[in-house]
Amino acid sequence: MSTRHLPTNGRGITLDEVARVAGVSRATVSRVVNGKPEVRRDARRAVERAVEELGYVPNAAARSLVTRRSDSIGVVITEPGGRLFVDPFFPRLLRGVGAELASRELQLVLVMPGSAEEERRAERYLTGGHLDGALLVSLHGDDPLPARLAARGIPVVVGGRPPKGANVSFVDVDNRQGARTAVEHLLAQGRQRVATIGGPLDMAVGIDRLAGYREALDEAGIARDAALEAIDDFTIEGGSSATARLLAAAPDFDGLFVASDAMAAGALRVLRESGRRVPQDVAVVGFDDSPLAATTDPPLSSIQQPIEEMGREMVRLLVEQIGRSETVPRRLILATTLVRRGSSEGVANG
Amino acid sequence: MSTRHLPTNGRGITLDEVARVAGVSRATVSRVVNGKPEVRRDARRAVERAVEELGYVPNAAARSLVTRRSDSIGVVITEPGGRLFVDPFFPRLLRGVGAELASRELQLVLVMPGSAEEERRAERYLTGGHLDGALLVSLHGDDPLPARLAARGIPVVVGGRPPKGANVSFVDVDNRQGARTAVEHLLAQGRQRVATIGGPLDMAVGIDRLAGYREALDEAGIARDAALEAIDDFTIEGGSSATARLLAAAPDFDGLFVASDAMAAGALRVLRESGRRVPQDVAVVGFDDSPLAATTDPPLSSIQQPIEEMGREMVRLLVEQIGRSETVPRRLILATTLVRRGSSEGVANG
DNA sequence: TGACACTGTGAGAGCGCTCTCTTGACACGC
DNA sequence: GCGTGTCAAGAGAGCGCTCTCACAGTGTCA
Numbered sequence: 024m025s026t027r028h029l030p031t032n033g034r035g036i037t038l039d040e041v042a043r044v045a046g047v048s049r050a051t052v053s054r055v056v057n058g059k060p061e062v063r064r065d066a067r068r069a070v071e072r073a074v075e076e077l078g079y080v081p082n083a084a085a086r087s088l089v090t091r092r093s094d095s096i097g098v099v100i101t102e103p104g105g106r107l108f109v110d111p112f113f114p115r116l117l118r119g120v121g122a123e124l125a126s127r128e129l130q131l132v133l134v135m136p137g138s139a140e141e142e143r144r145a146e147r148y149l150t151g152g153h154l155d156g157a158l159l160v161s162l163h164g165d166d167p168l169p170a171r172l173a174a175r176g177i178p179v180v181v182g183g184r185p186p187k188g189a190n191v192s193f194v195d196v197d198n199r200q201g202a203r204t205a206v207e208h209l210l211a212q213g214r215q216r217v218a219t220i221g222g223p224l225d226m227a228v229g230i231d232r233l234a235g236y237r238e239a240l241d242e243a244g245i246a247r248d249a250a251l252e253a254i255d256d257f258t259i260e261g262g263s264s265a266t267a268r269l270l271a272a273a274p275d276f277d278g279l280f281v282a283s284d285a286m287a288a289g290a291l292r293v294l295r296e297s298g299r300r301v302p303q304d305v306a307v308v309g310f311d312d313s314p315l316a317a318t319t320d321p322p323l324s325s326i327q328q329p330i331e332e333m334g335r336e337m338v339r340l341l342v343e344q345i346g347r348s349e350t351v352p353r354r355l356i357l358a359t360t361l362v363r364r365g366s367s368e369g370v371a372n373g
Numbered sequence: 374m375s376t377r378h379l380p381t382n383g384r385g386i387t388l389d390e391v392a393r394v395a396g397v398s399r400a401t402v403s404r405v406v407n408g409k410p411e412v413r414r415d416a417r418r419a420v421e422r423a424v425e426e427l428g429y430v431p432n433a434a435a436r437s438l439v440t441r442r443s444d445s446i447g448v449v450i451t452e453p454g455g456r457l458f459v460d461p462f463f464p465r466l467l468r469g470v471g472a473e474l475a476s477r478e479l480q481l482v483l484v485m486p487g488s489a490e491e492e493r494r495a496e497r498y499l500t501g502g503h504l505d506g507a508l509l510v511s512l513h514g515d516d517p518l519p520a521r522l523a524a525r526g527i528p529v530v531v532g533g534r535p536p537k538g539a540n541v542s543f544v545d546v547d548n549r550q551g552a553r554t555a556v557e558h559l560l561a562q563g564r565q566r567v568a569t570i571g572g573p574l575d576m577a578v579g580i581d582r583l584a585g586y587r588e589a590l591d592e593a594g595i596a597r598d599a600a601l602e603a604i605d606d607f608t609i610e611g612g613s614s615a616t617a618r619l620l621a622a623a624p625d626f627d628g629l630f631v632a633s634d635a636m637a638a639g640a641l642r643v644l645r646e647s648g649r650r651v652p653q654d655v656a657v658v659g660f661d662d663s664p665l666a667a668t669t670d671p672p673l674s675s676i677q678q679p680i681e682e683m684g685r686e687m688v689r690l691l692v693e694q695i696g697r698s699e700t701v702p703r704r705l706i707l708a709t710t711l712v713r714r715g716s717s718e719g720v721a722n723g
Numbered sequence: 724t725g726a727c728a729c730t731g732t733g734a735g736a737g738c739g740c741t742c743t744c745t746t747g748a749c750a751c752g753c
Numbered sequence: 754g755c756g757t758g759t760c761a762a763g764a765g766a767g768c769g770c771t772c773t774c775a776c777a778g779t780g781t782c783a
Contacts, residue, residue, distance in 0.1 A: 389739080
């Protein structure tokens with residue numbers, strides 16, 4: 024597009040040089056570059072031409088130094104490993120975040136602390152004013168990070184329901200309603216004994232999806248049965264062993280809601296090994312609608328979450344906060360969708 | 374616009390204040406903070422105490438402005454979507470990159486251009502001297518980006534084999550040898566007619582994995598057969614339709630090497646639908662060793678690649694370049710491993 | 724015509740840091 | 754005593770930018 028002859032690599036072309044070439048002052052160039060309105064046509068034009076000709080790119084450090092803005096935000100992923108690799112939650116989220124940032128000329132700084140030591144370094148970095156704000160994802164237990172950052176006046180938005188103490192903005196997926204939808208779908212298929220495999224109860228997703236399961240049963244007037252509930256981590260193996268426990272405690276269940284697709288994949292295997300046919304004997308619905316839902320045998324019905332939208336909304340909430348000195352925390356809950364596949368279709372048994 | 378002298382971000386602790394508290398000059402504080410040796414014991418101690426007491430964190434922008442280093446590197450992922458979400462390649466890579474950067478006090482800036490427009494913006498950003506170097510992953514076709522950046526003197530390391538024209542450092546996985554290993558394994562199992570499903574031939578991975586397949590056959594003295602080769606994209610659906618074509622063209626194949634696990638998942642489904650048993654009738658090996666390899670029925674044998682190590686090595690090569698003015702491009706090829714699972718086990722047929 | 728408002732532009736003061744250069748203190752040899 | 758060398762520490766000059774303030778130029782109205 025442009026013919027920039029000078030291979031600058033940042034060092035070299037400064038505002039001063041552009042000003043000289045354009046025949047105006049440094050201040051005027053600055054105004055044009057930053058889109059300020061009070062510059063006359065011809066001056067603006069001269070500056071634009073000079074910028075183009077010289078291939079001028081503003082020096083971010085110098086600008087930051089005076090504006091006290093870094094024009095970049097942090098995305099902190101505190102995830103030891105598991106979920107990180109099993110489904111494409113993070114790529115999707117980052118995609119959404121990136122898309123929303125791009126139109127705002129903001130940069131995305133990824134922080135993935137892998138140890139307690141690195142986590143402390145990350146906090147230090149965040150509180151050091153290097154970033155204009157932070158997106159916090161995949162918090163575990165009652166991580167004090169969001170509250171700590173908020174207390175320091177750093178704009179923060181949490182992805183997922185934040186820990187108890189933290190009064191910060193967040194964007195969450197409606198896990199509870201998603202779980203309800205899944206269970207209602209199983210009941211509508213005529214299933215009488217619907218079991219569940221829940222995720223870890225130290226995570227909001229784990230708690231909320233189990234709560235949704237229970238609500239759906241309550242609302243349908245079906246008595247709960249502790250034997251129909253098994254809890255495990257979000258891995259494939261967790262799903263397998265939880266299913267084994269379920270089969271031992273309540274061999275007669277004919278519907279199964281699993282709080283993640285990975286666990287559901289494990290469940291399908293164990294069900295098959297136990298001689299159950301899916302969906303004829305047991306109808307199964309997972310959660311996440313991850314790619315592996317389409318590869319299992321039979322393909323897995325699942326609850327789809329708008330992850331990219333979540334990323335985008337997180338950025339919007341964060342940008343709202345940046346610049347304002349005091350803001351009221353906002354919360355946003357995004358709806359989920361049931362995706363019907365073979366594992367819960369047809370075969371009305373009763 | 375809004376003049377804010379709020380104690381937010383950074384909180385205004387400067388070198389000067391630390392110097393005053395410690396009773397030394399700004400220069401001495403700077404020396405201590407940057408680990409320069411020529412400071413006497415007591416002065417050093419006083420500074421350290423003052424830093425601790427005040428919670429001083431250096432202002433990155435000010436430092437950058439004079440050092441002309443940003444202490445951050447870019448990771449550019451030019452991937453329209455497909456591969457991004459199907460397997461955890463990127464989380465793994467980012468994990469490796471992040472781990473290696475953390476110990477070097479470097480920050481990771483993620484750039485994911487989603488359109489041509491964003492790609493140009495990204496290039497502008499990179500050449501603007503905002504970053505000390507860049508890691509380029511998932512390049513397609515003959516993307517001119519690496520060559521362009523290198524020409525501007527920006528340190529660059531490519532993940533995967535770079536486009537023809539680009540004489541830059543890169544780290545790649547030994548796709549060719551991985552494919553050979555897979556095919557040799559199938560032959561060792563007694564398979565006589567080994568087919569393959571290859572990836573897009575405008576990508577280095579696609580080309581190299583197909584080349585490996587052919588080499589293995591050549592070396593075993595088996596004549597190649599065009600009917601045994603099908604090409605498609607790296608998706609599940611691509612694998613399905615490629616398999617259908619293979620079944621039509623050469624219904625007698627008894628071994629199948631698929632250039633990605635996602636495609637292999639599609640292949641398994643179509644093989645099953647056609648009445649073939651895996652591994653009895655057709656033994657299958659995939660590539661990537663993604664999580665879905667463990668969830669298919671039967672579990673999929675696959676070629677594992679050291680993705681996190683790739684990320685770490687990329688950072689090492691990049692850091693080597695940063696600071697040096699002229700460097701010779703280096704290349705690194707990482708070995709793969711065959712992971713044997715049910716889809717290619719036992720049943721020596723011949 | 725003078726007083727005043729308004730607009731576009733330039734001059735210049737920093738932002739917080741690093742780094743060179745200079746100074747100061749001290750030890751040593753003659 | 755003086756010159757010389759060594760090492761630690763301070764003074765001060767920017768790095769490239771934004772932003773305030775002053776000022777020149779133009780228009781408006783009494």
